[in-house]
Amino acid sequence: MSKTKQHIIPRILSIFLFFIGCIGYANEIKVANIDEFNTAMKSIKAGDHIILKNGEWKDVKLVIKGQGTSENPIIIEAEESGKVFITGDSNLKMAGSHLIVKGLWFKNGFTSGKSVISFRVNSKEFATHSRLTDCAITYYNPDSKATDSKWVSVWGKNNRLDHNYFSGKTNSGTTLVVWLKGEEHIQNNHRIDHNYFGERPSLGFNGGETIRIGTSKNSLLSSRTIVEDNVFEKCNGELEIISNKSCDNVYRNNLFLESEGVLTLRHGNRCLIESNVFIGNQKPNTGGIRVINAGHVVRNNLMMNLTGDGFRGPIVVMNGVPNSPANRYHRVKDVNIQNNTIINCSPIQFCAGSDKERSLAPINTVFANNLIFNDENGDIATVHDKLDGIKFYGNILDSEKSFNQSGFSKVKVNWDTLDDILYIPKVTNEELIKNSKSENKSPKLDITGAKRNTFIAGAYNPGNNKLPKALILKSGTSWDSKVTPQKTIIEPEIIEVEPGIGTLRKALKKASSGSTLKLKSGEYILEKGIKIPSSVTIQGNSKDKKPLLKVKEGLEKNPTYFFRVERGNTLRLNNLEISGDLSTPIKYAVVSPDKGISEAYSVFIDNCHIHGFKNKKGGSIYKAYKGTFADTVSIVNSRIENAYRGINLSEEKDDNGKYSAQVLHIDNTIFKDIDQWAVNYYRGGTDESTLGGKLIIDNSVFSNVGNTEKGTVIRNKGIVSVEIHNSVFEKSYKVVNPVNLKGNKNSISNCVIFDCGTVEITKGASSKDVMYKNPKWEDKNNFIPSEKSPLLKTQRIGLKSVAIKQN
Template structure:
């Protein structure tokens, strides 16, 4: 009998083990069939290849010991593209090693922990997966990279990058019930450009509707970098969640306790890198605790301050601002940052001041004289004690004492030296802060996030976030590519204006054949490329019946770069003055360095005599590069005007000006005025390169100058033609050893004046022999053919 029982047990075990297997699949049919037949312990292996437009419905059930696994044959080698998406539904499921690369899922979430409305995921895991550059072209379409439904699920060691449309990158949904107990850990959240309106969170836990329910989700050991979607990087809209030991670097936003009670924000390191909109932690609602956080170089003000305690709105709705009550902010370290913001109004009617809130044992340090905190309203409900500030810091609050102590930089984080331990004694807190940001046990009460003299790295700096198959350095390079949005714009009145106004982040605007009419100037606040169909096909001009002529066509207004190519731009406005400028720098002094690239463009009728110019640089502005290539400028008052730096300290408006294969025709005054006064140590002094250009009837007056380069250090003019400026006596004056003109033709025009070691080589006074004054092509017998220093024509080349 015993033998028979043993045989039966052996047979059952063999049968069970035989059913758990590795199942390779290489198309949607075999994948779907494998999922339907899967049993606990099975591993479905997707072949290394591109899987395009595939909707995976991973609906199955495993057990705690034997999950059902869906994985890549090789992590990162399974590329899901196009409209591909993944739904996970059932218990104990795991997904490993997939890469969603580009594509457009429309309104569908890329990954959803819900196979259908009746089958959420539970005890399931998404690990070592990447979603990069996926999303619709329209930013106002809402979708998520990951939607977490169900309970007890985990998203870990993943990478998310390049989301440009509305909706959180990762969203925890509470509609399937409270106490989700999800875990989001060791993920890399890479660059997310500003959305421009609400809905650009990186992580959101809950919504206003469910904000009074408990989620109990843990967000830990993640790395957030340049997460600039909106002011809320991590948005808490539910209760009893933990956000701990995360690193946030160079991001424009905050950890926001927007709705929900009794959340813990602990041990995070937020490094703002002095980004103007960088923020820290913002508190709203009841019973929330903010402790052990290290905040460095946070330069955001008011709502984006290092620590913010908001005012509430009396009797507010669920989606409003609830009063801060019983909040605790303790043992945080704030270094070289803007002042903390206390009792700040959220909006009109927000006069419910914080109540019974404690601000204890926080440490402030600054290398420069600065404020600790700013009160925007009634702060009597905020109890301050045990807080310490360095002597450079200005403090006007009881409960913040000023002490002369030093910090030591270790692991990129400044920590108080042990010799100042006795000076940083704090007060008793409840609850106790038992360990510091490094995980070290606190044996004594001390202010700050790290025990004095403890040079261990904070836990937020030692977690290994991201996927195994792409390094963070590689993803940073990818970010440059995936962040750009391409927008196609039809001809018509104001269509181009609207497209420019709606840009957020790097955008390429594609213009079709036709006329684009403008009624006002366009401020360029984002990195934009405008591409037409050709200079004889795409036309930008002022709309008919516009009474007030715009001052400019394009003005740099915070953008790093503007590129315009393959269009014609006309500054005329019938019956009114012409547009003054085609392009301008910012109109106020700024530290923003920008670039302007104009390629294959025709610019006509910028002949406003009230100081007009094709391009104007305002005082106090600086470009790295201004480049005009294959461009034709005709009938203008001035060409490029960079002459408004009048002080003697050596400032100038552009580091590099490059004019290549371009023509200036019928220009009333100068073609280029690029000048400075004095010397500015530590700079190149400016660089001008003019190559293969034509200047025809430019500044034809006795005292005129075709090209002005006073004080510029490096000037090179070559392979170019100056013709028909008959009355101009001195067309160019060069001075200095690094200024030269060579291999050029000057015909029916004045002379080049050379002083101070400047040089003129091979200057010809011969007739160019034009075949066409429209295209400046040369006749077949012109001696300028193939006579350039590069064996191409002197003058314009094809």
């Protein structure tokens, strides 16, 4: 079987049109500004129809209060859907009954309040039997990603949100929240349907869910919210795309497309998850359904080409915490997982998160009649604890790999194709039919809603040639709301820069985004730090001697840094020498933006010699400030030496799971004579909502780094993925543990440790081919190994080539 095609949307999705029929209105009122709107609202009554004139409504607070009826609702809508633009610092609040809001577009702005749209005006006035339809919120964010605000807050009872479009949320706070605070808001029977939830980039900490229903505190209350017929595309904010935190909710016929996370039954009981489709298209970190708590039914779901591991697996069944507080993990029990189809996905996770705290394996749980196909030799499942409490039967494996557990049968399934995209079992599947074990709790319908006459494992009836509803539904607005942020396109240019005082800063002021500044050999003198307002490359233009960047002597006040990367930009430094040497050394070569921002930035340093940053008042080669987030920090082919500290990614000290960079990559680089650590990459707390950071170190040398009694070379506390390979740690004889690795995604291999303590390995981390030997240098300063060096006896350890020779 071939893989599911990579681009499914053009073939089987139509996320466009929805039409609301004409209704007779008691009174039609057209308003052109906020004053006219407020005047109209003072006398609003059942059946009235307020029309907002087309155009921009900036810095407006729309407050809708009224009592409509089911026969005569109060309607507030755009003159033309999608042509009333709510901008600036604006929001909308509604309270009353039978209200309909239609056709508004929130764009190019933000809210200084708690929500952009709220189904309440205050704690005592809220909406019931009301509707938000055919509206959009796009890229409506404050400057700081740490500012918490929701896009839609749903209160009251019997409200509906349908055919809306939400995309581009970058700050903290759930896109859409259902609240259950107070008797007036529980057993609410809300319906969230036919909405399109578009791209949400990784937030980097907890609070990036697309939908959350309830909170930990009230999670054992019943919500009875239905979430159906929605599309979630590239919703990557955090681990939980949907966070269920209440009871008796239904999630069905939704499409999750290339989203880096899972539908998580985080808290609450008795939820139904059925007939959803999860398509990863082999994109990293894409997942399916994570199960926690009791009484859930997970059936007739289809997972294809999902790659996420750990808590992002296609199906993840968690371990629980004894006497769990509300905000941790209640035990999985009385859960039924049946008739799901899993095609070419990463392993299923059983008893995930098992540790000293999460010690309760699932009980009274059924995993039955699931159909698993894998033609890529992938593992079927990963087991983290005892499976005694899970009953397995009727599961089918069409795979070269086996799973050593009763209740799984290896069967060669006869597949048919549907639109060259989906693979459906053919009618002629005697072995499949024989090995599937129907019982009274087995679903009576398949993923398309067809009656199951011949019972088989998986989501589909044999021979069914219909697409699941999730792949043919019409979601989003009736008008074209699918937009991306507007950016001015400027042709990049190459700018030649002469040595001298202030020449580099002046050239950067003229540089457009994407430009390359080429520096000739010579000295470039800075009188103040340089802010990088757009994405640029600064590179030396000489093969003989690197251009030298330094700060002017004798300034009344020295700059704190050489370069500060501004919001959302990428800085590339190539073939440069940067010196912090002064009578009072400069603190930093490069720093992040100076406060929390909504867009991630990146820094790439290649073939550079950076030295002399010896300022002992917290100085370092690179520093990320609290509240900022880098997509990538990369240092390759470089020499970092004679500094107080190396790479500082440790300012997020609130221990709530935040960290400062998604990826830190060090390759073919020397760290030499660093007073403290070479790397401090910190993620504190127990939050599991993010990817948790990734540190990659390859073919590098760390010499005389952190050589103090309690020193260390690499600090990587809480970072989920750490890979250290082919590197040398030496001449830090006072250090006890140069590296401390914890967790099954931490590893070190093919490394040499000499006069530098020992590597500490705990909690499933791995160590392979680590040698405690003298590296035997021919050139000790440039770390060129001698012919007898152990670095040359296996795969190359140490530098791939001479990184940067000292001038």
